Amino acid sequence: MNEILKKPYVELKDSLNSGKISSTELVSACINRIREVDGAVKAFLYLDEKKVLNSAEESDKRRKEGKPLSEFDGMPVAIKDNICIRDTITSCSSKILENYKSPFHATVVEKLLEKGFILFPRTNMDEFAMGSSTENSAFQTTRNPFDLERIPGGSSGGSAAAVAASMVPLALGSDTGGSVRQPASLCGLYGLKPTYGTVSRYGLVAYASSLDQIGPFSRELQGCIDLYSVISGKDVRDSTSIHRPKFSASDVQPQDFKGLKVGVIKMTPEIQSEVVKSYDKVLNQLKEKGATLVDIDFSKFGFAIPIYYIIATAECSSNLSRFDGIRFGSRKDKTGKLEDLFVDSRTEGFGPEVKRRILLGTFSLSAGYYDAYYGTAQKARALIRKEYESFFSKVDCILQPTSPTTAFKIGEKTKDPIQMYKADIWTTSVNLAGLPAMSVPMGADQKGLPIGLQITTPHFQEGKLFGIALALSTLEGMNIQFPESIK
Template sequence: MKNLYQLTYSQIKSGLNKSEFTSVDLVNSLYDRIAASEPKINAFLEINKDKAIEQAKQSDERRKNKQQLSDCDGIPIAIKDNICVTGEITSCGSKILENFRSPYDATVITKLKEKGFVLIPRANMDEFAMGSSTENSAYQTTKNPFDTSRIPGGSSGGSAAAVSAGMAPISLGSDTGGSIRQPASLCGIWGLKPTYGRVSRYGLVAYASSLDQIGPFSNDLEGIADIFEILQGADPKDQTTASGKTFDSKNVKSKDWKGVKVGVMASKDTESSPGVLKKYEDIKQYLKDQGAILKELDFSLFKHSIPVYYLIATAECSSNLSRFDGIRYGLRKGGEGKLEDLYVESRSEGFGKEVKRRILLGTFSLSSGYYDAYYGKAQKARILIKKKYDEFFKEVDFILQPTSPTTAFKIGEKTKDPIQMYLADILTTTVNLAGVPAISCPAGLDENGLPIGVQLTTAHFKEEELLSYAKSISEIPGCKITLPENIN
């Protein structure tokens, strides 16, 4: 039998329910893997085995007494460091919150506890979720399990790397402009960005409130379906949540592509590396051979998505992070002299370079005389992008694109050029601007052995259809990815 950390989510779920092993056995196996791999990966900011073992013991006792909370009782899940867990530090990868312990649970954490999951906080992340490589954490750079000289993606790089390296079968991340899908692609796993409002943001430390969405990573699709089913639903604590159609994971079944209309990009429009482009073209041809109707869509409007996204996101981050001032929340420095000096010293020392850059950009775009010229125009362009998606989904059932234009790049390769770093999100940001759901599916390896992902997108509240056809993509020859056993 495989080591327990090598099992997929669905194998773990089945094994626990058949009493083939206990939750304590599983957690011990995962922490053995963490002990061996974490020094090379840096996926976690904190590793508290004792707490995880205690939760696992409680789960085993419930199962022994036939009082398990769900079929998922006892399954470990890693938690991104911007999702609040009672009594745990929630630092958002920042110095300004390095000693903040949450006094409450996020709604998603409450739901996971109600089902008996074993929580493993805190997965590393780009500071306040601002980044595409997890190089902006105030503490450490997370590395890609397929090649530790490369980035895992961001901002949820710790959550993705933990699953890819076998340190957790599933994890939670947050997606503002691709921060679940892009690291899922670069780490060779599954990552879902749900319809905006489908999952409560209560207890998620906000970066850009109109774009943020919590979602799952998993080493198989069943993990994505199960976690999303648990997390979905309206929440009185978050007025942006929507009830919509209820998602049922039992309805996620592999579907036939015959007659399905799939919107695709022309090769010249993908701006992708040769390895990514070849895999994308191979998948397009496979779908066509299976009877799918491929339609090239006009994505020219989406070329403006990066400036539109960054104007809106930075404006919202400027507003959201204003409360971290050394008085109400966070690190306090100074205190002598003027009140303004306390603000300046606390924020100067507490925030990193990228966060300061985005606060400055957002404050400028919201300032008197520039609001209409920048932020106002960006909001108008956002409406046009949403309308374009509405038009697309009148013509096609799904849109298929590469998730990332390249495979994982080298650590340090883009840190000195913020524009090139921002362009890493060029294929994912429009999904957040429009609020539609999308999933990154493993699509095989390139010639260098690095993972490639493809992004499948559909209309609002159609996650059942999205995951069913994503399952079909996983069955395409050459798309299966074996996660690395040896971390180098």
């Protein structure tokens, strides 16, 4: 691996700004690393090498002229395949969109380009972001760089694997029920799900509109802080985006543990023992440093997964109705009949998991069942929000493992959707409440597989969240050794 890619993100940024390395050198190193390892990892669906190199050369030219667009000018960032980039295929890892080229940029893409970032599209994902392992892609199964026989998490597994394998220093994913945090946990990364509405969804292909949020990945915390500072902000093209004071990365300071009230949850027998051990080790260190640990009752959140899957699938049933072979999507016109065109286009275009969720969502919204399922789920969602409000009247943050296990083997849970859904047992409630949360590395198990810790704070407290994450990174046993050789 090129020595450039062994440098921490902050050192890479400083080297670009000081002129020690050029963007062309950095981008070339990324391309060579992708050529070297992505045949095994399968993080990228496609990369236009010529285009990214041209962008790097333009960045270097700006710097030579003393006109960099920002301190990030020339920094590579990978983009998940459901975030639109003009004149670039955005397939959502689905056959129905395999030839769709977006005519516009997503807002987050515009913001990245304004700052001079070099975009590396497209990373693999679970089809339409429906999955927890990236095994549901229509094109390939992404593998965990720590163990190629295991999953990287999902649905943003391609973005997470690309960063963990040192192909790129940064990446964007999307998080509907844990799809940034869970792969971050399983790949040893920092991964942020922002407060709902703080990052524009314009140009993000919708799965569940009331839950989706775009979030960053990085091997170091500062990468997530910087990306969030760039992509956050009000957008008039997204009616759900919220006007807030501009977030400044320079304002983030390490949180003093003394006097910090930390909500903690009780571990249950089905949680992997090494996850429990790592969690207990963190809590013991927090107590030693003066934090107050407050037990919180998470038992009511056992219903979060069924609530999430009723609401998310109902919204996906509506959102995906546009992919009919006429308005959007590949057309399969075999008989010349309109009804057959709809049926054939969607039958051949969607994969099994997407079809399962469309059927479940359509059922939940159908006459006679709407109140019993969708209506009840929305009422329960409101109770989850109130429960979090109650928690945060007593604590400053909540700490819990991001995932109940480390990365499981490819194919282990594909035949049992319920077991797959349970991988998000601690992440879905955060989306239902619209809260900010981040997965941070919490060491590794005996096999060297990463374990993640989830930090949750009240709405709009990303600054505090980052401060807590920064302080946690100094604790014993939190660091991850990323693999250099991947075969």
